[in-house]
Amino acid sequence: xxSDLSLLGTDSESFIETLALRPALQTKYAAFLxxxxxxxxxxxxxxxxxxxxxxQIHGQQVHGISAEEATxxxxxxxxxxxxxxxxxxxxxxxxxxxxxxxxxKEVEAIKRAFGDAGCVSLLTALAFFDxxxxxxxxxxxxxx
Numbered sequence: 001x002x003s004d005l006s007l008l009g010t011d012s013e014s015f016i017e018t019l020a021l022r023p024a025l026q027t028k029y030a031a032f033l034x035x036x037x038x039x040x041x042x043x044x045x046x047x048x049x050x051x052x053x054x055x056q057i058h059g060q061q062v063h064g065i066s067a068e069e070a071t072x073x074x075x076x077x078x079x080x081x082x083x084x085x086x087x088x089x090x091x092x093x094x095x096x097x098x099x100x101x102x103x104x105k106e107v108e109a110i111k112r113a114f115g116d117a118g119c120v121s122l123l124t125a126l127a128f129f130d131x132x133x134x135x136x137x138x139x140x141x142x143x144x
Contacts, residue, residue: 018139036125041118046085049073050092050122051129057096058133084113088122095126096133 019026037047048064053073055062062070072080078089087109094102111119 033128036121036128039114039117039121041114042088042122042125043084046088046114046122047125049081049085050088050126053089053092054096054126054129055133057093058130058137060133060136087113091123092126092129095130099127099130 019029037044049069052062052065052070056070056074062073065073069080072078073089076093078086081089087106090106091102091110094106107119107123110122114122
């Protein structure tokens with residue numbers, strides 16, 4: 001699959017630019033993303049949709065999805081997405097500020113949709129997307 005560092009960028013790209021100043025760190029960062037996304041159990045589209053929703057929650061620019069998809073995500077119209085995508089987006093919605101409210105039945109639904117390995121990869125990616133958005137906000141001075 002290969003990591004797409006642009007998934008974690010913002011308009012100013014400061015986090016990615018900072019990583020470029022330390023090529024060894026950028027390489028390790030990309031390898032970590034590869035490890036998270038190395039499962040065939042979770043389609044890349046699911047990662048993109050989930051990252052886009054988490055970016056929206058943090059008030060950041062959305063990359064990698066269509067304008068229609070961004071509007072559907074923003075208005076939380078999950079019925080515009082496939083059932084497996086809906087399952088992942090429910091968890092993505094909770095990750096930034098309500099991760100402790102992720103219910104067992106929601107995790108079970110993720111396991112049914114993507115298998116055990118996919119569940120681990122997806123939940124890890126959601127947490128990492130949240131952290132990356134927070135780093136972007138910190139580095140651009142958008143944190144209040």
